[in-house]
Amino acid sequence: MIANKPFSYGKIFVIGSGFFALMLIWTFYNAYMPLILGDYIESRAIRGAIMGLDNLLAVLLIPIIGAWSDRMNTKIGNRLPFLVIGMPLAAIFFVIIPYGAAVALWVLLVIDIIFLLAMTIYRAPIIALMPDHTPSEKRSTANGIINFMGGVGAIIALFGLSTLYGIDRTYPFIVAGLLLFLAFLFLYFTVDRHPPYVSSTKDELEETQASNSFFEGLRQLKKPEFRGHLFILIAIFVYFIGYTGVEALFTVYAVEHLEMAESTAGFTLGFFSLAFVLFAIPAGLLGSKRGKTPMMLIGLILLPMVFICIPFLPMIDEVFPNINEVLLLQIVLFLGGLAWACINVQAYPLVADLGGKSKIGFFTGLYYLFSMASAIIAPGILGLLMDVFSHPALFYGAAVSFVIAFYFLKKGSNIVTKTTPKGT
Structure with a gap:
């Protein structure tokens, strides 16, 4: 019966660490990418249009990826394959954004697009992990934990990573990338391969x-x-x-x-x-x-x-x-x-x-x-x-x-x- 299925708040906090890293990176990216683009592009309108690209990719691709992860069936389950590809790739390309910015605009844009695509690959599956591991009567509490951790990630991005940015432009990208990769390791070795409450969760995204x-x-x-x-x-x-x-x-x-x-x-x-x-x-x-x-x-x-x-x-x-x-x-x-x-x-x-x-x-x-x-x-x-x-x-x-x-x-x-x- 459902009541006898395992449930662990510890796993919810681990899943929350993924959302923490996600919000940490998005918040910092939204605050500083327009400044980095400003090294090459004077127009605020063009920089703003580029900043809207991540939301466009989200609306176009994430529903497809969410549905795909519902149907996926591998030895490591249906969500983890997307995390295995998306999170390390996003971490790597986020780290090299400032280095690409020092080379040329086209290099920066190529790195940025790959980074945005990598983030898109794992965003839906990582959000779906919460209902996969949580009975319906506990999902409000679990969602509160995850959103709180996301909020903490956003605050740390603007207070902590901003301070590092003032020391060296590359430091916050390296730290955030490492935190994202660390969150991936926590998730990979902690979450269930076949969670007890898994169902079609794409409609919750x-x-x-x-x-x-x-x-x-x-x-x-x-x-x-x-x-x-x-x-x-x-x-x-x-x-x-x-x-x-x-x-x-x-x-x-x-x-x-x-x-x-x-x-x-x-x-x-x-x-x-x-x-x-x-x-x-x-x-x-x-x-x-x-x-x-x-x-x-x-x-x-x-x-x-x-x-x-x-x-x-x-x-x-x-x-x-x-x-x-x-x-x-x-x-x-x-x-x-x-x-x-x-x-x-x-x-x-x-x-x-x-x-x-x-x-x-x-x-x-x-x-x-x-x-x-x-x-x-x-x-x-x-x-x-x-x-x-x-x-x-x-x-x-x-x-x-x-x-x-x-x-x-x-x-x-x-x-x-x-x-x-x-x-x-």
Whole structure:
């Protein structure tokens, strides 16, 4: 019986170490790759478009790989073959990114594409390892552990690896690559070859949900009864443009406009992530008590106010020369992270609730479709604004996206409230 099948939180932590390394590398890559590309490419729009490539590959390839890993049958199971290929390859090519950047742009781009493909190969299978090893009643707890470890990886990337970057550009790539390879060894020698709870888990992956929902979702959203739902999804699409664009291009703004050291720029961005991790659980509790939509609307008011303030911080330094401008920016970003927690923690549960219990999977797919589609185009769009209107346009453009999202979320929620029968 299922109850007698083995379950170990130790194995969940080992699986979490893979997600830790994954988020460590992605966070550092998103913060510093635009700066490395800046050695050859002046246009922020082009650099932003390149930064959207990983999300495009994710949407196109990960559903295929996830389904393939469901059907795979080897001596080492169905997930590990993808980890054996993807994780060491990604570690190697991540380590050599700065060395390729020192040679020529085409060498850097070739290394980058191979690295992104390697990351894509193992991302779906490593996420699927959690439900493979966990009974359904413990998956929420296990997912919390894994996401916490991912959050810790992101914080270490921006605080720890950024410090190493200031010493030598190659050091953080070497350390992150070694940590990824070490996580691979932990996984390879710890996880079960044939896990006790293995089943078709591809539908639980973000990118699979996005891909599978595309055509069916767009057809359904044309119906009048889904008008409010569509407005809420548009709100999510629009505000993710602002968030993803700032995440990818903040270091470009800090280095090129504020003349901040590259390592300091990444370290400063870490305060946004730190605030989000610290406030995620309280924000969830507040959402349960005050309502998901009201908490999101509060965040959609506060975050654009934070972003609009950022370009004016250098002026405060001119009036009050004793104020540490970098510290002030870190405090403002920390406040922004609190506002982002109000928004992002509530978003998926709100969308999942839209269709009731019978359509959770359908609306989950739509959520990931709209959020990931914006992540593909956001860095390019906000990078273009920076090219045309100067660097501060990054924050003005992001602020506008949140204001537009506020309008659509409020309008959509009002429609859904009016059209949803009481008691459902």
